Amino acid sequence: MTGAPGTAVVAAAPISPVRAAAARDAAAVLSEEASSASGLSDAEAAARLARFGPNAVRGHRARPWRVLGRQVRSPILILLFATAIVSAFVGQGTEALIIAVILVVSVGLGFVNEFRAEQAADALHDRLRHTSIVLRGGVRRSVDVTELVPGDLVVLSVGAVVPADLRLVEANGLECDESIVTGEAHAAAKSVAPVAAGAGVGDLSCCALMGTVVHAGGGTGVVVATGGSTEFGRIAVGLTAQQPQTEFQRGLGQFSTFLLLVAIILTTLIFVAALLLGRPLIESLLFSLAIAVGITPQLLPAVVSTSLAAGSRALARRRVLVKRMVCIEDLGDLDLLVTDKTGTLTTGRIVFDRSVPLDDVEADEVLLLGLLATDVDPAAPQTVGLNALDAALWQSEEAAAAPVSAYRRLDAVPFDHERRMAGALVAATGSAPIVVVKGAPESVLPLCAEVDASATAALQQLYAAGSRVIAIATRPAGGLTALTADDETGLTLRGYLAFVDGVKPDARASLERLAGLGVGVKIATGDSAVVAERVCTELGMPAAGTLTGEAVDALDDAQLAEAARAATIFARVSPEQKARIIRALRQKGRAVGFLGDGVNDALALHSADIGISVDSAVDVAKDAADVLLLDKDLDVLADGVTEGRRIFANTIKYVLMGTSSNFGNMFSASIASVILPFLPMLPGQILLNNLLYDSSQLAIPSDNVDAEQLAAPSHWDIGAIRRFMLLFGPISSLFDFATFGLMIFAFHAAPPEFRSGWFIESIATQTLIVFVIRTRRVPFLRSRASLPLAVSVLAVVAIGAWLPYSPLAGVLGFTPLPALFFLALVGLVLVYLVLVELAKVWYYARLSAPRAPEERRRAYPFRVARRAARFTTRSPRPS
Numbered sequence: 070m071t072g073a074p075g076t077a078v079v080a081a082a083p084i085s086p087v088r089a090a091a092a093r094d095a096a097a098v099l100s101e102e103a104s105s106a107s108g109l110s111d112a113e114a115a116a117r118l119a120r121f122g123p124n125a126v127r128g129h130r131a132r133p134w135r136v137l138g139r140q141v142r143s144p145i146l147i148l149l150f151a152t153a154i155v156s157a158f159v160g161q162g163t164e165a166l167i168i169a170v171i172l173v174v175s176v177g178l179g180f181v182n183e184f185r186a187e188q189a190a191d192a193l194h195d196r197l198r199h200t201s202i203v204l205r206g207g208v209r210r211s212v213d214v215t216e217l218v219p220g221d222l223v224v225l226s227v228g229a230v231v232p233a234d235l236r237l238v239e240a241n242g243l244e245c246d247e248s249i250v251t252g253e254a255h256a257a258a259k260s261v262a263p264v265a266a267g268a269g270v271g272d273l274s275c276c277a278l279m280g281t282v283v284h285a286g287g288g289t290g291v292v293v294a295t296g297g298s299t300e301f302g303r304i305a306v307g308l309t310a311q312q313p314q315t316e317f318q319r320g321l322g323q324f325s326t327f328l329l330l331v332a333i334i335l336t337t338l339i340f341v342a343a344l345l346l347g348r349p350l351i352e353s354l355l356f357s358l359a360i361a362v363g364i365t366p367q368l369l370p371a372v373v374s375t376s377l378a379a380g381s382r383a384l385a386r387r388r389v390l391v392k393r394m395v396c397i398e399d400l401g402d403l404d405l406l407v408t409d410k411t412g413t414l415t416t417g418r419i420v421f422d423r424s425v426p427l428d429d430v431e432a433d434e435v436l437l438l439g440l441l442a443t444d445v446d447p448a449a450p451q452t453v454g455l456n457a458l459d460a461a462l463w464q465s466e467e468a469a470a471a472p473v474s475a476y477r478r479l480d481a482v483p484f485d486h487e488r489r490m491a492g493a494l495v496a497a498t499g500s501a502p503i504v505v506v507k508g509a510p511e512s513v514l515p516l517c518a519e520v521d522a523s524a525t526a527a528l529q530q531l532y533a534a535g536s537r538v539i540a541i542a543t544r545p546a547g548g549l550t551a552l553t554a555d556d557e558t559g560l561t562l563r564g565y566l567a568f569v570d571g572v573k574p575d576a577r578a579s580l581e582r583l584a585g586l587g588v589g590v591k592i593a594t595g596d597s598a599v600v601a602e603r604v605c606t607e608l609g610m611p612a613a614g615t616l617t618g619e620a621v622d623a624l625d626d627a628q629l630a631e632a633a634r635a636a637t638i639f640a641r642v643s644p645e646q647k648a649r650i651i652r653a654l655r656q657k658g659r660a661v662g663f664l665g666d667g668v669n670d671a672l673a674l675h676s677a678d679i680g681i682s683v684d685s686a687v688d689v690a691k692d693a694a695d696v697l698l699l700d701k702d703l704d705v706l707a708d709g710v711t712e713g714r715r716i717f718a719n720t721i722k723y724v725l726m727g728t729s730s731n732f733g734n735m736f737s738a739s740i741a742s743v744i745l746p747f748l749p750m751l752p753g754q755i756l757l758n759n760l761l762y763d764s765s766q767l768a769i770p771s772d773n774v775d776a777e778q779l780a781a782p783s784h785w786d787i788g789a790i791r792r793f794m795l796l797f798g799p800i801s802s803l804f805d806f807a808t809f810g811l812m813i814f815a816f817h818a819a820p821p822e823f824r825s826g827w828f829i830e831s832i833a834t835q836t837l838i839v840f841v842i843r844t845r846r847v848p849f850l851r852s853r854a855s856l857p858l859a860v861s862v863l864a865v866v867a868i869g870a871w872l873p874y875s876p877l878a879g880v881l882g883f884t885p886l887p888a889l890f891f892l893a894l895v896g897l898v899l900v901y902l903v904l905v906e907l908a909k910v911w912y913y914a915r916l917s918a919p920r921a922p923e924e925r926r927r928a929y930p931f932r933v934a935r936r937a938a939r940f941t942t943r944s945p946r947p948s
C-alpha cells in the first residue's frame with residue numbers, strides 16, 4: 070500500500086474467533102454459539118456444516134488441468150512448439166506436423182502417468198478417516214473431524230489431536246502441547262477461567278487450539294472456529310503456497326535445474342554456431358530446441374509419482390498402509406526404530422501365571438484383591454474392553470472361583486500410565502471398607518509402611534524368571550467413602566500377581582532382518598527394566614544399557630540425546646517420557662520411527678518422524694500414526710523399509726540413465742551439427758528418439774533391486790551423480806563418434822542414411838545401457854532386470870531398428886540401411902556395454918565412496934503439513 074507520509078492506513082488485524090472467545094465466560098460463549106451442555110442437534114449440525122463448510126485446511130483432488138499444466142509448463146517446450154508453428158508458415162509443413170504430433174504424444178505420456186498416480190494418492194486420502202469424540206444431542210459420538218461445526222461440544226482425552234479451536238467448558242488436569250502453533254516446547258496447562266482481552270495465542274489458557282496435542286488430562290470444549298479461521302488453519306493455509314519439499318524432492322529439483330542449465334548453454338552455443346556457419350535460421354532453432362527437450366528429464370515427475378503409487382500398492386499387499394505418499398520415502402530413510410515390547414517382541418497374549426502371597430496371606434486372597442482393584446464392578450462383572458493385564462486376571466481359572474460378589478465397590482481410582490497403578494475402595498458385606506492398591510511394584514512398594522527383605526527377594530525371583538509382576542497392597546479404611554490418590558499410603562504389601570507373556574517366535578528373525586537393513590532397534594516400555602532386559606537377551610538383541618524413567622527425568626535435553634543414543638532399553642517410562650526420548654533421539658541421525666499401540670504411546674507417535682501403529686491399536690494411537698501395520702509384526706515393517714528404499718533406488722536409476730547415456734547422445738549430436746555440413750538428425754527425429762527412450766524408461770519403477778542397494782538408508786548424493794555423468798557421458802559420445810566415422814568413411818552415407826544409422830545406434834546404446842547401470846553387479850548373470858523393463862527396452866530398440874523400413878520412413882526422413890551396418894552395430898553395442906561395465910566397476914570402487922548419510926531434520930513446514938493432512942476434504946479448500 071502506498072500512502073502519503075503520515076497518512077498510512079493501518080488496518081487493524083481482526084482478532085481471531087478463539088482469542089475473542091478466550092476473554093469471555095465459558096457459559097457466554099456457549100450461548101453465543103447457540104449451543105448447550107448437551108451439544109448441537111444433528112439437524113443443527115448439518116445446517117451449520119452447509120453454512121460454514123467443512124473443517125478443513127487442505128483440499129485434495131487430482132485435477133486433470135493442473136496435471137496437464139505441469140506437463141506443458143516447460144519454456145523449452147513452448148518455444149519449440151511456437152517455432153514449429155512458424156516453420157509451418159515458412160513452408161516446412163510436414164516437419165512441423167511431425168514435431169507437433171510427437172510433442173503431443175510425449176505430453177500425453179507424462180500426463181497419463183502422473184494423473185494416474187495422483188488418483189492413487191487421492192484414493193489413499195479417501196480411505197483415511199480422522200475422528201473426534203463429540204457430544205451431539207447429549208450423546209457421545211465419533212464424528213469425522215472435517216464435519217465439525219462451530220457450536221459442537223468436543224471431548225478431549227490424552228493423545229488426541231484437538232480438532233478445532235475450542236473454548237473450554239471443562240478441564241481436568243488438561244495440558245496441551247501447542248508447539249505446532251506457538252513454538253512453545255513445554256505443554257501448556259489449561260483451565261476454564263477467561264483470560265485478559267487481547268491475550269496472545271500462546272496465552273489462551275482457557276482454549277484448546279486446533280492441531281495441538283493433548284498431553285495430559287482431559288476436558289470438553291465448544292468449537293468457536295473451524296478450518297481456515299482457526300489459528301492453525303491460518304498457518305497451514307499460508308504454508309500451502311510453498312509446499313515443503315522432502316530431501317529427495319529437493320535432490321530431484323537440483324538435478325532437473327542442473328540439466329536445464331546444461332541444456333540452455335549447450336543449445337545456445339549450437340544455435341549461435343549454426344548462425345555463424347550460415348545455416349537456415351528456423352531449422353537451426355528447431356534443432357537446438359529439440360536437443361534441449363532431449364536433455365531435460367521430462368518424465369522425472371511421472372517416474373517418481375508412479376513409483377510412489379506402485380509402492381503404496383505393493384505395501385498394501387504386504388499389509389502396510391501408509392497415510393501419505395511421503396511416508397514411503399520416510400520409511401526408506403528409517404535408521405532407528407523405537408518399539409514397545411508387548412505384542413511386538415512378545416506374543417501379547419498375557420496369561421495369569423500365579424499368585425505369590427506374602428507372610429500369612431492366602432494365595433486365593435491375593436488374586437481376589439487383584440480382581441477387586443480392576444475397573445470392573447464386582448456386583449456385575451463385565452470384562453470386555455479391559456486392559457490386557459486385568460483381562461488376563463479375569464480370564465484365569467482361579468478367577469471363576471473367587472468370591473468377588475461378596476464385595477461392594479465404593480469408589481475407585483482407575484489405572485493410569487503415569488502412576489502405573491490402580492486403587493479401589495471395597496467393602497465385604499458387613500465389614501469395614503478397605504483400600505486395595507494394585508500396580509507396578511516400583512510404584513506400590515514405596516507406599517507401603519514397611520517392606521521386609523523376604524518381600525523384595527520374592528520380587529527379584531519373579532523378575533529373574535521373566536514374569537510381569539504386579540504388587541497388591543491394602544489397608545483398612547474405616548469411615549472412608551471416597552478414594553483419592555492421597556489415601557493410598559501406609560499400605561501393607563499382601564503379595565504379587567505374576568503373568569507370563571512369551572517372546573514371539575519369529576521376532577528374532579525380524580530383528581536380524583532390520584539389523585541387516587541398518588535399522589537400529591530400541592525398546593521403550595512401561596514395564597520393569599529386568600523384564601525388558603530379559604526379553605532382549607532371549608531375542609539375542611545386543612543390550613547396550615538401560616535408561617529408566619527416573620534417570621530420564623534427571624537429564625537435560627542435551628544429556629538425554631547422548632544417553633538415549635547409547636541405551637537400548639527405556640524401562641518404566643511414562644507416556645510423556647517416551648515422547649521426550651523420541652524427540653531427543655531425533656536430534657541426531659536420520660529418521661526415527663516409533664511403534665506402539667496403546668494410549669500411552671500416542672504422544673511418542675506424534676513426536677516421531679514416522680509414527681507406526683497397528684490395526685488392533687486403540688483409536689488415539691491409530692490416529693496419531695503415519696503408517697498402519699495390519700499385523701503387529703516387525704517383519705512387515707522391514708518390508709515397508711525395503712519398499713521405501715526400492716523406490717528410491719529405482720528413481721536413482723532413471724536419474725543415472727538420464728545423466729549418462731541420454732545426455733551423452735544429445736551432446737554428440739550438438740557437436741556433430743557443427744562439424745558436419747548437414748544436420749546429424751532432423752529435429753523431429755531427435756524428438757522421436759527422445760520419446761522412444763522415455764517410454765522405455767517408464768518401466769523402471771517395476772525393476773528388481775539388488776539386496777545391497779537396500780542395505781542402508783537411502784539418501785541423495787548429487788556429487789556422486791555429477792561424477793557419474795562426467796564419466797559415462799564421454800564414453801557414450803565416444804561411441805557416437807565411432808558411428809559417425811563408420812557412416813561417413815565406411816558406408817559413405819548420404820544425410821538420410823547417416824541419420825537413420827545414427828538414430829538406431831543412439832536408441833540402442835541409450836536404452837540397452839540400463840542393463841548395466843541398473844545394478845552394481847555383473848549384469849544378466851548376477852542381477853536380472855524385471856520382465857516389464859527388459860521387454861520394453863528390447864521393444865523400443867526393435868521399433869527403432871524397424872522405423873527405416875516402416876511405411877513412416879519417408880515422412881520421418883529415414884531410409885533403409887545395408888545389412889553390414891547392423892553387423893557393425895551389434896559389434897559396436899557389445900563393445901560399448903563392456904566398456905561401460907568396466908567403467909562402472911571402477912566408478913563404484915573409486916568414485917562413489919560410500920558416504921555416511923547426512924543427518925536430517927525436518928523443518929517446521931513439514932510438521933504443519935503433516936498435521937494439516939488430517940484436515941483435508943476431497944474438494945478444493947473452501948475459501
Ligand SMILES: Nc1ncnc2c1ncn2[C@@H]1O[C@H](COP(=O)(O)OP(=O)(O)OP(=O)(O)O)[C@@H](O)[C@H]1O
Pocket residue numbers: 409410411456458459484486489490491507508509510537538539593594595596597667669
Ligand atoms: N491394569 C493394571 N493394573 C495395575 N497395574 C498395571 C496395569 N496395567 C499395567 N500395570 C503396570 O504398569 C506398568 C506399565 O504398563 P504400561 O501399559 O504403561 O506399559 P507399556 O509401556 O504399554 O508396556 P509395553 O511396552 O509392554 O506395551 C506395567 O508393567 C504394570 O506393572
Ligand SMILES: [Mg+2]
Pocket residue numbers: 409410411666667
Ligand atoms: Mg503397551
